Every structure is written in C-alpha cells, then in structure tokens.
Amino acid sequence: MQYTGTLKKMRVSTDTANQAQYQLPVGDNLIDMNALIGQPVSVSYSGNIFCVHCQRKTKKSFNQGYCYPCLISLAQCDSCIIKPEKCHYHEGTCREPQWGEEHCFSDHFVYLANTGNLKVGITRHVTDGISSRWIDQGASQATVMLRVPDRLTSGRVEQLCTRYIGDKTNWRTMLKGAPQQQDLIALKHDMLEKLAPELEEIISEKGLQAVTTVDDLAHQIAYPVNQYPEKIKSINLDKENTFSGTLTGIKGQYWMLDGDRVINIRKYAGYEVLFEA
Known part of the structure; x- marks a missing residue:
C-alpha cells in the first residue's frame, strides 16, 4: 500500500489491555501502525513542508510543524x-x-x-x-x-x-x-x-x-515493541530523505526500525511524504 500526503503526529489511544494503539495520519489517510509491527515500511520525503495550521508552504518547520508567521502569532505556539x-x-x-x-x-x-x-x-x-x-x-x-x-x-x-x-x-x-x-x-x-x-x-x-x-x-501502559534498539541511531529526514526497514516497535511518538534506527514522527509534522508498507 502507498499513501502520499503530509505527516502529522500519530494519534494514540489504548485498548482494553492498556496497550498503546497508533494511527499515522498521512494526508487524508489514517494508517493502523500497530498492524505493521514486524513488517517492512519506507518513507520518502519530497522536500516540501506545509504548516500544520495554515497549510502555507514553508522552507523550515518550527515547533513541530508550524511556519514562522504562525509560530509568532498563535497562542498555541507561545512560550x-x-x-x-x-x-x-x-x-x-x-x-x-x-x-x-x-x-x-x-x-x-x-x-x-x-x-x-x-x-x-x-x-x-x-x-x-x-x-x-x-x-x-x-x-x-x-x-x-x-x-x-x-x-x-x-x-x-x-x-x-x-x-x-x-x-x-x-x-x-x-x-x-x-x-x-x-x-x-x-x-x-x-x-x-x-x-x-x-x-x-x-x-x-x-x-x-x-x-x-x-x-x-x-x-x-504497554507498547507494541518486538525489539528495543541497543545503540540508538536517529534518522533525520532533512539529511536522509528516504529510509526503509522493518518496523520493530513504536513507543512515544518514535518508530523503531531494524539496525537500531529510530525516528521521531512528531518532529516531522507537515513534511510531505510517500509512505509505503
């Protein structure tokens, strides 16, 4: 399956056993991420960023997804x-x-x-x-x-x-x-x-x-994790526009992938990507 659109922080809830449940918004799509634990996934970043509030195209994301005008004007971005x-x-x-x-x-x-x-x-x-x-x-x-x-x-x-x-x-x-x-x-x-x-x-x-x-x-609270990383290697979408691997777990707003790699999905809210699984 393939989905194209802007990322947003994963939506979270818990099931009856208090295990965290994750859904990933990509554009208008909402993807069940728990079902993908143990499966191969890939993300390709287009280079475009759109403000999560006003949808303005911006060269840089501030405060996890906002453009600069929104950063300095919105109450939700105030210190x-x-x-x-x-x-x-x-x-x-x-x-x-x-x-x-x-x-x-x-x-x-x-x-x-x-x-x-x-x-x-x-x-x-x-x-x-x-x-x-x-x-x-x-x-x-x-x-x-x-x-x-x-x-x-x-x-x-x-x-x-x-x-x-x-x-x-x-x-x-x-x-x-x-x-x-x-x-x-x-x-x-x-x-x-x-x-x-x-x-x-x-x-x-x-x-x-x-x-x-x-x-x-x-x-x-339990988390859907098959394997925790031994030595954490952080993925930076601004430097590494494409990554792929087996999704070994999710905790907080982080994905864990094989090779001890992790990525903070919330950090890249507003980034336009192609997600494949």
Whole structure:
C-alpha cells in the first residue's frame, strides 16, 4: 500500500489491555501502525513542508510543524505553552484570548509518570483514566496527583514539583526498554507532603477548589515493541530523505526500525511524504 500526503503526529489511544494503539495520519489517510509491527515500511520525503495550521508552504518547520508567521502569532505556539507558569492572559497580552479561554481555563491535571526516569507533567485530558500525553511521552506508568482549575495554576504546581523531580523525558532512556517499576502512589503522597505548605498558599489565594487531590490509581501502559534498539541511531529526514526497514516497535511518538534506527514522527509534522508498507 502507498499513501502520499503530509505527516502529522500519530494519534494514540489504548485498548482494553492498556496497550498503546497508533494511527499515522498521512494526508487524508489514517494508517493502523500497530498492524505493521514486524513488517517492512519506507518513507520518502519530497522536500516540501506545509504548516500544520495554515497549510502555507514553508522552507523550515518550527515547533513541530508550524511556519514562522504562525509560530509568532498563535497562542498555541507561545512560550507559555511550554512553560505554563508564564501564562500571561491575566495581563491582557494573550495572543488569542478566545483560544486561551477555551484551552487554558478548564481543569488541568498534574501527574507523575515513569518514562525511564520519574517526571512530573500536566495534561488537560484524562480519558478512561489514561492521558494521550502519557503515551506521547512513552510513559510505562502514570498517576494523576492533583486537579487544578486552570493552566497557570498547573504550571505553578509543576514548578513546585521540579524542586524534587524533573519535568523532562529522556527520550534515549525511554527507547532502551521497559523501565524498572516504581511505586507511584507512595511517591505521589511523599510529594504532596513536601508541597503541603505551598499548596495551602495557593488554596488560600484562589479558593478551596484551586487544588484537589484525586483517587490513588496507578496506570500501566504497554507498547507494541518486538525489539528495543541497543545503540540508538536517529534518522533525520532533512539529511536522509528516504529510509526503509522493518518496523520493530513504536513507543512515544518514535518508530523503531531494524539496525537500531529510530525516528521521531512528531518532529516531522507537515513534511510531505510517500509512505509505503
């Protein structure tokens, strides 16, 4: 089968056994990638890049798929998306106030995840207990720690947590295999105890509903991987316009191929390709 079109980040979900399920958008097509594990695949990049927001042709992709005009004008590309504690809506300087109201003023969840290293993060959506963000990051374990009413508060809480643990995923560690299991519930309660004075300050400032705890549920996520790479060799589409090989696994937004090669599909959102399998 052959498909031509622009790439987008893989859509993710889980099945009843909590194994990650992947679908790859190529143009208007949606390809079941789990069914291709163990099969030969190839990708050929045409050299064209189209913005994932406005579809403008661009010589360079920014922020995983945007053209430069969108990078500097869209709220979803502002620095506060990466660092939510810097949300500036209350200052009247949000790039797109309506977008901010829709995306930043709803419940956010602060979580702990095991991606090979323990990390803290935030997400807006937890469907059937699982957040797509956990799958995108290749988390094998995750638990929600707190619910807060807006993005700014989630950023403040996340920053408090980073005194004790990181907020980044080491993608190389994540791709080297299933991590050692951790007692996330115990770690969650230890973190809540450490943060108690600061969380009380946020509650006194913003009200009783500003910070609420959630049930002690630790989620396990499995990934469709036949073989993990021993020495990771990253594929760069800008330098290597065509690659092929046997798809040995998928974790996070990464494909693993024979020969210890990996590629971050999300990085090449907006790239026009021919996909064959």
